Amino acid sequence: MKKIYLLLVCIGMTQLNLAQQKETPLVTMGSMKAKINLNSATSIVTITLVGPSTKWISLGLNCTSMATNKDVITYGTTLLDQYFTSNGHVAPTTDTTNNLTLVSNTVVGTTRTVIMTRPFSTGDAKDYTFAYTLNSLNVVWGVGPSTNVASQHSSFNNTTMSFSAVLGVEDFTLLKDITIAPNPSNGIFTIGKNNMTPINKIRVFDINAKLIQEINPDYKNESNSIDLTGLNRGLYFMEISNDNDQVVKKIVIN
Numbered sequence: 001m002k003k004i005y006l007l008l009v010c011i012g013m014t015q016l017n018l019a020q021q022k023e024t025p026l027v028t029m030g031s032m033k034a035k036i037n038l039n040s041a042t043s044i045v046t047i048t049l050v051g052p053s054t055k056w057i058s059l060g061l062n063c064t065s066m067a068t069n070k071d072v073i074t075y076g077t078t079l080l081d082q083y084f085t086s087n088g089h090v091a092p093t094t095d096t097t098n099n100l101t102l103v104s105n106t107v108v109g110t111t112r113t114v115i116m117t118r119p120f121s122t123g124d125a126k127d128y129t130f131a132y133t134l135n136s137l138n139v140v141w142g143v144g145p146s147t148n149v150a151s152q153h154s155s156f157n158n159t160t161m162s163f164s165a166v167l168g169v170e171d172f173t174l175l176k177d178i179t180i181a182p183n184p185s186n187g188i189f190t191i192g193k194n195n196m197t198p199i200n201k202i203r204v205f206d207i208n209a210k211l212i213q214e215i216n217p218d219y220k221n222e223s224n225s226i227d228l229t230g231l232n233r234g235l236y237f238m239e240i241s242n243d244n245d246q247v248v249k250k251i252v253i254n
Contacts, residue, residue: 021166024048026060029141030145030155030223040132043120046103053112053130055154056144058092064138064158066092071128073100075114076149080150081232085128087221091150104248105209113246119186123145136162175199175240176245183253187229201228203239205252212236228253 023037032051039046051057056076063070065087071090072082081100082092099122102113120130137159142153178199179192193199202215211229217224228236231253238249 009031022134022163023166024161025139026165027141027159027161028043029158029159030141031055031143032061032141034139034161035212036163037166038130038132044113044117044130045223046115049073049112049114049116051075051143053107053110056147056149056151056159057112057251058082058142060092060140060142062138063140065076065117065140069126069177071126073116074149075105076110076144076147077156079105079114079116080149083128089152092238093154095124095126097124099124101210104205104239106203106205106211106239114140131177132143137158150189158173177244178240178247178249180238180249180251182252184254187231187253189226189228189238191224191226191249193224198242199224199240201241201245202241203241204228204231205237205239207235207237209237209252 002102020041021037021039024035026033026035032049034100035048037046049057049059056074058074060066061071066084066089067087068084070084072084074080074082074092079100079102081095081098082093085093099118100116103117106113126187138158140156140158142156144151145154175197177194177199180189181192183189202217204213206212209217215226236251236253238251240247240249
């Protein structure tokens with residue numbers, strides 16, 4: 001019995017050591033949703049906002065109400081790095097430096113999904129500094145009546161987002177381990193993956209988040225090719241997904 005207990009402890013410690021990511025579930029906040037992922041290996045936070053494509057959506061970090069100098073992320077017609085300038089219902093101000101990197105911006109029907117990244121610490125005093133030790137985060141959220149971010153919110157509230165470890169290192173079905181090579185290429189890319197990882201949809205977007213091409217493959221092998229030679233030279237984003245997971249990769253055609 002003692003040996004079994006020690007083995008379980010060792011397995012638990014190994015999983016904790018392997019865990020390099022924490023994330024919240026996709027939390028519903030009125031008519032919008034949000035998810036936050038923390039990657040300790042890269043010190044990068046990934047934030048996902050989902051909401052109506054006809055309205056602005058906004059997330060305030062580390063606060064329970066609109067408070068001075070609290071960090072705010074807003075999407076109306078573009079991604080904005082903002083902060084509250086005072087307490088109370090005053091529209092946030094846009095930072096002079098945008099420390100957010102837009103990964104993807106997709107609209108399906110009337111639902112917009114925006115995925116962005118930024119470093120844990122940007123060096124900007126008005127940006128919230130994330131730490132991997134974070135277990136929960138208080139946020140405020142707001143949804144506008146239109147995409148005009150100058151308009152007052154039509155709904156708002158606060159909530160708490162809770163983090164849990166993602167033991168993705170041992171999960172061979174995760175799409176995050178997919179590789180794309182060569183990159184840059186002349187338009188022929190090879191997608192490398194574990195043969196246990198299915199892929200049933202690939203979507204290619206330009207730098208303005210416009211959907212350029214959609215492919216519904218049936219990739220079961222470890223190495224598969226995709227032909228994008230019909231596209232112009234430049235930077236694109238390749239969204240690879242299956243029924244359970246999704247990843248976005250930057251690709252360059254030269």
